[in-house]
Amino acid sequence: MDQIHSHPVKVYIYDISKGMARQLSYAMLGKQLDGIWHTAxxxxxxxxxxxxxxxxxxSPGGTILGEPDSIVDLGSTEVSSEIFLEYVVALGESTYRGDKYNLFExxxxxxxxxxxxxxxGKKIPSYVTDLPSEVLSTxxxxxxxxxxxxxxxxPGGSSINRQQ
Structure with missing residues (x-):
């Protein structure tokens, strides 16, 4: 019988405005934003x-953005690295191809x-996912x-695709 391993899952949250959103958002948008969020x-x-x-x-924290502004522990998963890589590669060939990127949606x-x-089974923090609609509401x-x-x-890194 195979042993089941638990693997920690974290979301790294970066403010790509490096504090500028916090300083300028109220003057520009009429509402306070704490950051412009990039997550991984x-x-x-x-x-x-x-x-x-x-x-x-x-590697964790290895993008041009440097160290994350915060790290949220989402718990753990039993999904192995092999299964996860298959899943991510499939996403990269369909839903998350580069040409499907849209800053807001x-x-x-x-x-x-x-x-x-x-x-x-958990979502990332709602203050991150709600940001586009907050900006577009102004x-x-x-x-x-x-x-x-x-x-x-x-932000850099190596592209994920099938190794042939």
């Missing part, structure tokens, strides 16, 4: 995230939330939307 899932000693290049991975946080639920957010829709976040 850390499991099996690797950080996984979605950006304009598709799904990528690196299909981004790193959408990916982290879906993967967190697959692994643990006149300035609506005015900026055409520009922001064309943007993609690419």
């Amino acid at each position: 899932i850390v499991i099996h000693g690797t950080e996984y995230f979605f950006g304009g290049q598709g799904i990528s991975s690196c 299909h981004n790193c946080n959408t990916f982290s939330n879906e993967v967190a639920q697959f692994l643990t 006149p300035f957010g609506q005015a900026l939307r055409p520009i922001l829709d064309s943007m993609a976040v690419n």
Whole structure:
């Protein structure tokens, strides 16, 4: 009988504005934002995230963003590294290809939330997933939307794809 192993699952949360959102959001949007969030899932000693290049991975904290602003422990999973890698590669070939990236509707946080639920049944913090609708609920957010829709976040790392 195979032994079942439990693996910790964490979400790394980065403020890609490096504090600027906290300082300028009220003046620009009329509401206070604590950050512009990028998230990644850390499991099996690797950080996984979605950006304009598709799904990528690196050592934990190894993106150009440096160390995360916060780390949320989502619990643990019994999903092995082999099964997880198959799952992530399949996502990268379908739902989370680079050309499907959208800053507001299909981004790193959408990916982290879906993967967190697959692994643990838990969602990432709502203050992260609610941010796009908060920004878009403001006149300035609506005015900026055409520009922001064309943007993609690419924090580095290695692309995930099938090794042939």
